[in-house]
Amino acid sequence: MSFRPRRTALYMPGSNARALEKARNLNVDVLLLDLEDSVALDQKEMARDQVVEAVKAGGFGHREVVIRINGMNTPWGEADLLAAASAKPDAIAVPKVDCAEDVYVVGRKLNDAGVDQAVRIWAMMETPGAMIRAAEIAGAVQEYHGRRLSCFVLGTNDLSKETRTAMVPGRAPMMPWLMQCLAAARMSDLTILDGVFNQFNDAEGFVAECEQGAQMGMDGKTIIHPKQIEDCNRIFSPSAEEIASCRTIIDAFDAPENQSKNVMTINGKMVERLHAEMARRVVEIADAIAKRDEQKS
Template sequence: MATSLRPRRSVLYMPGSNARALEKARTLPADCLILDLEDAVAPDAKEVARTQVAAAVKAGGFGLREVFIRINGLDTPWGAADLEAAAAAAPDVILIPKVSDPEDLVRIGRVLAEAGTPEATRVWAMMETPRAMLAALEIADAARDPLTRLAGFVMGTNDLAKDTRARWVPGRAPMLPWLMTCVAAARANGLDIADGVYNALADEEGFKRECAEARDLGFDGKTLIHPNQVAPCNAAFSPTPEEVAWSRTVIAAFDAPEASGKGALQVEGRMVERLHAEMARRVVAIASSIAAREGA
């Protein structure tokens, strides 16, 4: 299973109960949009949100943006109806909250199969419970069963902090073991993974710092709670011109006829191996995909 090279730098939550927000979502420079039926929607607005989100997805007009619908949990009064509506609307992704066991994903997969939802609609899992942290690899391994359609993880760090009582501190040291466990589990199964949200909207420098930290930890992108966070997030998770130039140099070195059969080369005074060439090809592919998206 190969990780997709589709950019997923910015993953913006939009409340499904807010019709104006759903319309605005079609114009925002986010790579992914989560049309939310869960945390962002009050109980008395759940049914209206479900109807609005399903209609918005069916209407389309989101361009190259990847559209997620986050449903309520199947153990809530709204979850079953949410899943039915999402299955019929067929977004790019259905996001399942509070996944704690692989069997949760098997059940979802059966519903989607019975509903005839196109195979192009994938499933992502919210990783946000203590039990999920202890079962991260088993949950990620569910991607090996095509029925589950599992293609990615989203970290639900607010719920994780609530349930574990871990404190929010700069650098998120209490959460680092869980974050890296989920990154490793995702990568072991060819899944993409998005970091959790940054709550302090007024703290722009803190947000940029956490984006950089998440990028360095290996995340593909970060979930966002406000459109103002999209641009700095995209910048943090995009390869720099220098990284792209170096990657092209490495690729050219290994593509040269004289490099045939060699496992390592010296390039501009640095020793690089074929694994570095593979990494370089990914950097160039992501940069090209971003450039195509921004030029569209």
């Protein structure tokens, strides 16, 4: 499939062997196997070995497997990167990316180690520098050592800590930064995943933030608990009504008699050809999700 759904990306602590085993059966698009924030200092090396062993063993099915390493400026970063690369995950998530050079450093090390280009880089966008330099970081894909970059992951908890911005319902204080990162991601055709919602027992609040992220244009959301999976998958999937409307638009513009038309009235609404292109993406997403669901059954 040309489109890969990334609606729901679940963080799993690398130090928890039971969680890593359970991950193979969860209905998520992405598994973020974590060596950073969720792992205690005295468990870093154990978690690294455990995650690498789990990824090498496979069995994750359709799920995209991403290893989040510790920062390259920490005592564990370099070893994490090389160990993670040896496991050949789909991607390596790099925390606290502050500028394009941070992407190049990781890309250089992967290239020098002969790591397959299929192993991508996901940039954690969670510092004031990342917010200011989002476009520069996204532009790293234009350079040889930055070509692996494929996704922005918003780290809203760290961003709140670093900027002293309050985490409030609606996220108004953060909205300019979130939209700036989204625009930068779209500029370079990167996926962008929204940050976590911490109150995993607040289902209503979680649904509201998922709906906000989807309306903003996020491709999906990072989550911290399995109970958040179902709502996240649903909200970041096109609805049956939306899919049907998009197919109607596509069929209208694809009709031989309408090939020269750039604007039409469909069901009482003015629709331009650009809307047909938008509709094709929605249908592509829906078809990819349907194909994935078939693989699960």
